[in-house]
Amino acid sequence: MPRMSYVNGRYLHHAQAMVHMEDRGYQFSDGIYEVIAFYNRRLLDGALHAKRLWRSLRELQIAGPMSERALALVMQEVIARNDRTDGTLYMQISRGVARRDHPFPKSARPSVVMAVTGPKSPKEKEVREGVSVITAPEQRWARRDIKSVSLLPNVLAKQAATAAGAREAWLVDENGMISEGAVSNNAIVGAKQEIITHPANENIQGGITRDVVLTLARKAGMKVVERPFSLKEALGAKEAFLTSTTSNVLPVVRIDGKPVGNGRPGPVTQKLLGLYHEHIYRETGKRWS
Ligand code: PDD
Numbered sequence: 038m039p040r041m042s043y044v045n046g047r048y049l050h051h052a053q054a055m056v057h058m059e060d061r062g063y064q065f066s067d068g069i070y071e072v073i074a075f076y077n078r079r080l081l082d083g084a085l086h087a088k089r090l091w092r093s094l095r096e097l098q099i100a101g102p103m104s105e106r107a108l109a110l111v112m113q114e115v116i117a118r119n120d121r122t123d124g125t126l127y128m129q130i131s132r133g134v135a136r137r138d139h140p141f142p143k144s145a146r147p148s149v150v151m152a153v154t155g156p157k158s159p160k161e162k163e164v165r166e167g168v169s170v171i172t173a174p175e176q177r178w179a180r181r182d183i184k185s186v187s188l189l190p191n192v193l194a195k196q197a198a199t200a201a202g203a204r205e206a207w208l209v210d211e212n213g214m215i216s217e218g219a220v221s222n223n224a225i226v227g228a229k230q231e232i233i234t235h236p237a238n239e240n241i242q243g244g245i246t247r248d249v250v251l252t253l254a255r256k257a258g259m260k261v262v263e264r265p266f267s268l269k270e271a272l273g274a275k276e277a278f279l280t281s282t283t284s285n286v287l288p289v290v291r292i293d294g295k296p297v298g299n300g301r302p303g304p305v306t307q308k309l310l311g312l313y314h315e316h317i318y319r320e321t322g323k324r325w326s
Pocket of ligand 1 (some may be wrong): 072167189217218219220221222242243244245246279281282283
């Protein structure tokens, strides 16, 4: 089965899936996106992703391209037209195509594109042994809660991590406080086994995985503290981990080459990963060994 994508009402071979050069997403980053995992062709936490997507659209005053129900049906249809049972759905909605001019165009219709890629789960070794992160300067705008396609600072930070042989870059502001990763949220575990993570405000992109993991942790009676933490505190933490749609819950065992805790994944992180795998199973029927 060829790879099929969706562009503005049409299902096309991926190689033909294109938008116009004057699409405002391309020229101004004037658009938003979502990345949603699916297993057994079922979206994981689809309703939560949809809620965030519609919020992002409202925040940028981009008109809804179709009804919520219709958009959900298109997502399912794109998955159905590809041969993957497990994978990742990428969706982007821009303000549309119009002659280049900064103010919102009067008549443009939002552009909607969707594509399916393979599952991007971390390698078994990374889950078992944990991963390294580096730090990079936080240099993004002040509305990081909107999932906009304007990702240049994230791209640069993630590239620095890749060049350094690290999995992720943690973004540190001028006061030494960590906001989140270039492509993930993060948390540390304090002396009393409490999970400490940045609150979901305008300084971070409030991840769906983060929200689900915190809910699962609270339900399991674990202590969660939502407050910013510094790089210094992270280096002295018992454990650290990151969360995202494509990483699930991933132990972080080194920051800038220095070990976190004993340098191995800790019990709190492992417990959360187990809870998250159970959640995936309940939602989609996908079992992790
Ligand atoms: N990234 N923070 C940032 C900056 C992110 O880019 C992401 C996700 C997250 C985690 O969000 P979620 O749990 O909803 O995936 C946090 C996606 C996967 C990406 O850009 O590919």
